[in-house]
Amino acid sequence: MIERFIDVMSFEQRLPQDVRESWLSHLTVIDAWSQVSLGRTLIGVDSCGLRQFIRQCVAVGLNTREMAEITTVARHFYRYLRNARYREDDPSRRLPRDLESRACAAPGARESVGG
Secondary structure: OHHHHHHHHHHHHOOOHHHHHHHHHHHHHHHHHHHHHHOOOHHHOOHHHHHHHHHHHHHOOOOHHHHHHHHHHHHHHHHHHHHOOOOOOOHHHHOOOOOOOOOOOOOOOOOOOOO
Protein backbone atom coordinates (compact mmCIF):
# COMPACT_ATOMS: atom_id res chain seq x y z
CA MET A 1 0.00 0.00 0.00
CA ILE A 2 2.87 2.36 0.76
CA GLU A 3 4.35 1.85 -2.70
CA ARG A 4 0.95 2.39 -4.31
CA PHE A 5 0.56 5.65 -2.37
CA ILE A 6 4.02 6.81 -3.47
CA ASP A 7 3.21 5.95 -7.10
CA VAL A 8 -0.10 7.83 -7.01
CA MET A 9 1.41 10.87 -5.33
CA SER A 10 4.36 10.82 -7.73
CA PHE A 11 1.97 10.92 -10.65
CA GLU A 12 -0.51 13.41 -9.21
CA GLN A 13 1.97 15.81 -7.64
CA ARG A 14 5.01 15.11 -9.82
CA LEU A 15 7.17 14.45 -6.81
CA PRO A 16 10.93 14.63 -7.34
CA GLN A 17 12.87 11.40 -6.79
CA ASP A 18 14.39 12.61 -3.50
CA VAL A 19 10.93 13.38 -2.07
CA ARG A 20 9.61 9.97 -3.16
CA GLU A 21 12.56 8.28 -1.49
CA SER A 22 12.15 10.35 1.68
CA TRP A 23 8.41 9.63 1.90
CA LEU A 24 8.99 5.93 1.30
CA SER A 25 11.66 5.87 3.99
CA HIS A 26 9.50 7.68 6.56
CA LEU A 27 6.44 5.52 5.95
CA THR A 28 8.51 2.33 6.02
CA VAL A 29 9.98 3.30 9.40
CA ILE A 30 6.53 4.09 10.83
CA ASP A 31 5.16 0.82 9.42
CA ALA A 32 8.01 -1.26 10.90
CA TRP A 33 7.68 0.50 14.26
CA SER A 34 3.91 0.02 14.35
CA GLN A 35 4.19 -3.68 13.54
CA VAL A 36 6.70 -4.23 16.34
CA SER A 37 5.22 -1.83 18.91
CA LEU A 38 1.51 -2.01 18.17
CA GLY A 39 1.09 -5.31 16.38
CA ARG A 40 -0.50 -3.72 13.32
CA THR A 41 0.56 -2.22 10.03
CA LEU A 42 0.69 1.46 9.20
CA ILE A 43 -2.75 1.23 7.60
CA GLY A 44 -4.35 0.18 10.89
CA VAL A 45 -2.64 2.66 13.21
CA ASP A 46 -4.94 4.97 15.15
CA SER A 47 -4.24 8.52 16.30
CA CYS A 48 -3.00 7.33 19.67
CA GLY A 49 -0.47 5.05 17.97
CA LEU A 50 0.76 7.88 15.75
CA ARG A 51 1.19 10.16 18.75
CA GLN A 52 3.09 7.37 20.53
CA PHE A 53 5.44 7.14 17.53
CA ILE A 54 5.94 10.92 17.59
CA ARG A 55 6.71 10.82 21.35
CA GLN A 56 9.38 8.21 20.75
CA CYS A 57 10.88 10.23 17.91
CA VAL A 58 11.10 13.25 20.19
CA ALA A 59 12.55 11.11 22.97
CA VAL A 60 15.39 9.86 20.77
CA GLY A 61 16.16 13.40 19.63
CA LEU A 62 14.82 13.51 16.09
CA ASN A 63 15.09 17.11 14.94
CA THR A 64 12.12 19.36 14.26
CA ARG A 65 12.62 19.36 10.50
CA GLU A 66 12.54 15.56 10.34
CA MET A 67 9.50 15.48 12.60
CA ALA A 68 7.72 17.96 10.32
CA GLU A 69 8.55 15.78 7.30
CA ILE A 70 7.21 12.68 9.04
CA THR A 71 3.95 14.34 10.07
CA THR A 72 3.52 15.81 6.58
CA VAL A 73 3.90 12.47 4.84
CA ALA A 74 1.64 10.80 7.43
CA ARG A 75 -1.06 13.40 6.74
CA HIS A 76 -0.77 12.82 2.99
CA PHE A 77 -0.83 9.03 3.45
CA TYR A 78 -3.91 8.93 5.67
CA ARG A 79 -5.71 11.48 3.48
CA TYR A 80 -5.00 9.18 0.52
CA LEU A 81 -6.34 6.15 2.42
CA ARG A 82 -9.46 8.02 3.40
CA ASN A 83 -10.11 9.37 -0.11
CA ALA A 84 -9.54 5.90 -1.58
CA ARG A 85 -11.96 4.51 1.03
CA TYR A 86 -9.42 2.25 2.71
CA ARG A 87 -10.17 4.06 5.98
CA GLU A 88 -13.12 6.02 7.29
CA ASP A 89 -11.01 8.25 9.52
CA ASP A 90 -7.75 10.17 9.40
CA PRO A 91 -5.64 9.47 12.49
CA SER A 92 -3.08 12.08 11.43
CA ARG A 93 -5.57 14.90 12.06
CA ARG A 94 -4.71 14.80 15.74
CA LEU A 95 -0.96 15.17 15.27
CA PRO A 96 0.57 18.39 16.56
CA ARG A 97 0.98 21.16 13.99
CA ASP A 98 3.70 23.07 15.82
CA LEU A 99 6.27 20.45 16.73
CA GLU A 100 8.60 22.75 18.63
CA SER A 101 6.07 24.16 21.05
CA ARG A 102 4.05 20.97 21.38
CA ALA A 103 6.75 18.34 21.80
CA CYS A 104 4.92 15.14 22.61
CA ALA A 105 7.69 13.71 24.75
CA ALA A 106 6.40 11.44 27.45
CA PRO A 107 8.48 10.86 30.60
CA GLY A 108 10.59 7.75 30.26
CA ALA A 109 9.79 7.15 26.57
CA ARG A 110 13.26 6.20 25.42
CA GLU A 111 12.51 3.23 23.15
CA SER A 112 14.10 3.05 19.74
CA VAL A 113 12.00 4.41 16.91
CA GLY A 114 13.28 1.80 14.50
CA GLY A 115 12.47 -1.13 16.76
